[in-house]
Amino acid sequence: MALFSFALLFSSCSGDDYINAIPQSSTLLMSTNPAKLTGTGSQHLLKSLLKVSDIDKSGIDFSANVYFFEDARYNIGLCAKVSDDDKLADMLQQAGCRVEKRRGFRFALLPGNWIIGFSDVSVLMMGPVVPAAQNDMKVQMAQYLKQDEDEGIKGTPLMERLQTIDAPMALVCQAQALPEQFVTPFTVGAPRDADPSDIMIAASMEVKNNRLIIKGQTFSFKKQIEAALQNAQKTYRPIKGxxxxxxxxxDAMGLFMNVDGKNFHKLIRQNKGISGMLTGINTAIDMDNIIKSIDGDMALTASGFGKGSLQMTMAAKLGNANWLKDVSYWKQSVPQGGHIGDWGKNCFYYTGNQTAYYFGVTGDMQYMSGGSREAALRSICPSKQPLSSDIQQLITGEKLVMLINFGSLQDEKAQAVTAMLKPLFGNLNTIIYMMK
Structure with missing residues (x-):
């Protein structure tokens, strides 16, 4: 009987109980398989933060997946399986970290203001955390570490979807969990009244040549939103390059696609983010008809993401330029304080409301635009410092590609993601998202 009871107790401790420390309310969940990663990933992060070379003696079980998450309070965390908590404590002390016990768990402060907390089952690393908030973070981490299966991530739709992605690195998250520079393209196609928390992204990830390459798709656990998102993906055609x-x-950002403008216009008109961006200029220039005239490749680029520094250009192949006949009316009806003038054949500029927008149509039916005459011309011409040829090849043939230069991520959430990505992947210089 005693032997049976022991066997029952042992069997109740599942090999993945360590993930119970990941909060059920997480908005982002990423898995890494250390055995299939080389040079980057979870071991790289721990080596970087702990300043150790032999991670195999860390007391962490790297035969199990390591998970990254963002909780409902926007805190970034790592969760791994513990094989020997005493060995982990010894390693931390040898690395010069003071280990303290609190609420039944052990904690230490790591370089870069990261906090590590662990039991004999799970280890959590969260950060970066400013000194004034570190005690509160330890309290929060203790709550996570004592969670059981009913409170953790196991069995949630987020985890179940993640487990369907066959890749050494995989990601499932709410679109709103990403830095704000990423979000808008993922929400295109969702119903206008859709809650951003219901728009999800599932993706595989890999690192090549200091680039994080993400191949993913948007989806929703809600049927109506899911149907709209899947239907929207039919709008995108292979990019010709x-x-x-x-x-x-x-440049800080580039967004590439190939669309029939009439269909694409239907998508963006129900998107609050894009509609808001167009509201100001749409009072003077009929951007709706300009977008409807697109038929082919389209590219939007931005030179910076800081407040007040965003300089956007847009270039596209046109199917027609019928809206040119309306420009004379736009000039007459421009709102007070604004002005529309000419800077060449079929080339115009709008100034007003602290905005300058130069746009025009070339003889071979290309739309060009930017914040200045020079920027508009550059939007359709080869750059003097173009993207590398292999990145150009990655973009060509895909349906939608977003490229972010790593150094341009500047908002608060982006800084937190940057803090995690750099020790995780090393010196990344580019993030490339490709729609599956």
């Missing part, structure tokens, strides 16, 4: 040479390697 007409503007891959136009983006500078120094």
């Amino acid at each position: 007409d503007y891959v040479k136009s983006m500078s390697a120094n």
